[in-house]
Amino acid sequence: MAEIKVLDQYTIDNIAAGEVVERPSSVVKELVENAVDAKANAITVEIKEGGIKFIRVTDNGTGIPKEQIRTAFLCHATSKIRNVEDLMRVSSLGFRGEALSSIAAVGQVELISKTSDELSGIRYEIHGGKEVAMEEIGCPEGTTFIVRNLFYNVPARRKFLKTSMTEASYIEALIRQLAMSHPEISFKLLHNNQTKVATPGNGNQKDVIYHIFGRDVAKNLLECKADMEQVSIRGYIGKPVISRGNRGYENYFVNGRYIKSAIVSRAIEDAYKTYHMAHKYPFTALMLEVPKESLDVNVHPTKMEVRFAQGEQVYHAITEAVRQALMQKNLIPNVELDTKSKKKEGVQKKTEVPEPFEALRRKQAIREAYLGEKSKKEIDQMIPTVPLQKAEKLEAEKAEVKEEKSTSQEIKKEIKEEIRLQLEKKVQEEPIYTTEEKQMTFLEQKEEKEQWNPKFRIIGQLFSTYWLMEFQDQFYIMDQHAAHEKINYEKLIASLKRKEIYSQQLAPPLILSLSMKEVDIIKRYKDAFCRLGFVIEEFGGKEYCIRAVPANLYGLGDKKLFIELLDSVMDEGVMTDMDVITDKIASMACKAAVKGNQKLSMLEAEHLIEELMKCDNPYTCPHGRPTMISMTKTEIEKKFKRIV
Known part of the structure; x- marks a missing residue:
């Protein structure tokens, strides 16, 4: 058996980083959550090339005291908990104390921070877990983190990252989630100097939804509110008209934390069962408050999963709340038509056949008959289905339909005359059936499909x-x-x-x-x-x-x-x-x-x-x-x- 040894600190830091920092969005998540915990009411995230090259998170929170900056980058250093009992009463977003040490282990980190009671701030640099510089600097109250060249010292990890646009989309999804769960905070996301997310921070969740998802979603929201023994529910759900083909629009938060839970998802989807078709998923932005002692958030390093002590009660509470919200509203979709569209429609009604299926059928019949899109043999096979009087009717309708191809009048006349001659010949040879006696071919084999029975x-x-x-x-x-x-x-x-x-x-x-x-x-x-x-x-x-x-x-x-x-x-x-x-x-x-x-x-x-x-x-x-x-x-x- 190989000799057992304690790993060096560099290796330990990289193992911890592997658990916490998977991609640029992991870095942004940890830094923004720290900003939220620092009571910031304005947070700006700037990224370049999807956050691979550059990440800057700026907040106006309480800042980090000078004497605690070095300590903040040590493994398991945190201000959120003090003992194991605190794990069952976590109210902050971050608490493990691994974030800054893990980020510093795989990136080039620069920190600028100042508290309200200090005259100057501190600029601190740490690259790959090693301190590079620490100096006083003039700066506003709050904290700014800059992370450059993520995974620069772990190229094997870097090659598994996706394209910059894909990585940026993960960050955008994260900021959207945090903005919905904290409407009192103004969030801003810039990618390559272009604003992607901007929320007002006025405390109105519906306004946040409008700024993120647009008017179509915001105008089709239903308020969802319920207070039960094990869970309090606040927020909005979407009318069935804004359903989606995946769960990307299902947003729910437990005690202010964005999570993924099979129990919550199943409760929401079961409540919508009679309102949605299969494989359709609703829009939700639900805030769930449960007693801290009945919730375990220490399940996964990313803190995306939680465990409910009373899972069945939570399920029934959510299902009932969502169903009540759906039952109390008129869910008939409202079709809006602007003035310009109405005017255009009024003009078109003079020439269009009212039934879309009939209009398409007639247009196709005219194209095939008069524009030479079918071969002579195919036209011959088509002719028995069109008695002479119908051919004349098609001729009259032909003038009302705009032709989409430029064919010379001479060629059209030749084709038209040839079809008329063949039609007359066919009509003389075969009987014409009345509408009620129309005969069609039901084919058992492919080679019989062009025959008339x-x-x-x-x-x-x-x-x-x-x-x-x-x-x-x-x-x-x-x-x-x-x-x-x-x-x-x-x-x-x-x-x-x-x-x-x-x-x-x-x-x-x-x-x-x-x-x-x-x-x-x-x-x-x-x-x-x-x-x-x-x-x-x-x-x-x-x-x-x-x-x-x-x-x-x-x-x-x-x-x-x-x-x-x-x-x-x-x-x-x-x-x-x-x-x-x-x-x-x-x-x-x-x-x-x-x-x-x-x-x-x-x-x-x-x-x-x-x-x-x-x-x-x-x-x-x-x-x-x-x-x-x-x-x-x-x-x-x-x-x-x-x-x-």
Whole structure:
């Protein structure tokens, strides 16, 4: 067995630093928490290159007395606790006494501090755990910490850091959390000399939420308040309309400390269960106060986890408080439309077909018929589905639709005349069916999908969602939403593979308030978003402008849908190419699909069935749900006891 020896102090400091200082945000967390404990009411954090090169934390707190500065950098030196009993009554954010010694072990630290009863302050430098300088200096009351070249002496640790933008986003998230839990303190974060967070420090938590998350979140808040035996709850929760695709908007604080707790998260999400769809998470900013003796904060070095002595009671208290807040308010989303949008809408109504699905179908039919987008063979196969009188109607409607491609009038006339001649020939050869007797092909094999079968009959629509059809001795029920989902999905995937993506301009454009993490995603995959049809521009500060979206999925013009896309991309973690974004957009095909409880005409239903039968796999939607179910004639007759 190797000889057992006591480690040297340098090695001990680096081990401690490994537990406390994982990345630049760990340094900022410890320094800002110390500033909060020093009763500062204004804290400014400045970082460069994500905090890897430079961090400066300035506060106007009580400062550190001259004679205690060296002691502050010793391991386990703290002013927060005195004995083991104090661990069960911790009221401050920091208390371990490892922060400054750990930071000094892996960075070049400069400290400037002055208390109110001293005439001058002290400037102290310590690099890699070794004192470099200590001198008196003129400075205002409070403390300034400067940390340069983090992990300069531990290159193995430094190479595991992420990009500067990603590291900065961790710091931004931290400052947001601290600002929400301490609305009485004015916080400011600057990254590369640009302001990313700025809060008023007026003690109003709702104002802090507005400055951090923007107006859309602030105007959809519900106050949550409850006083129970084991927990007191204050704060705000969001209406279901601002739900997100991950838990990034769930913020809760226990005795002023931002934490992560499975008990609290489950309580919040269970309370929202009947208000949210699956895999949707709410916005919360809840302050929980529990008796100090029933809370153990000494669970993890980062102090992000706590242990409740009465976990079940805390769970029920939170669930009840959130449910009460939700039940007492009208949660119907309020749709706002500005004057300009109303004017534009009024002009468009003269030419647009009221039903979006019908409008798109007709536009596509005209393009395919008259602009030569289909081959002659494909047009021949399409012709039986369009009787002569319908072709004439399409001609009349063609004048109302703006063509998106420049094709010469001569070519259009030739194509139009050729189609008319073929139409007349087909109509003479084949009977024309009435609307109620429209015949469609139900295909069992891919090679049969372009054939026309006159034995397929649409019966009608049930519950404004399901279409009833008869084919030979089979009875079919089709879910119109699931069917349209599948059609959109396969069309989009095919377009992406062929690189036939077009952008649709938004009027007015979407203006979004994004976090640094969301901005990082947009910047990192800007080319991918561009190739998919998005036009995204910076709008100043944390605001971004979405001017165009993929025309293949016009539903993405909704602000909520674009946020969902960002959430789902962020959840993927590290991505190597644009395939992940492509899959996420394709999986959102349902957002642009016709919905259940939506009346469709017989003609629309025909077109839907026809398009579904062209899919490679028409039997399930992108989520795996069946697009249709069937029942044989024999099974029906058994139900009516015609067959025993």
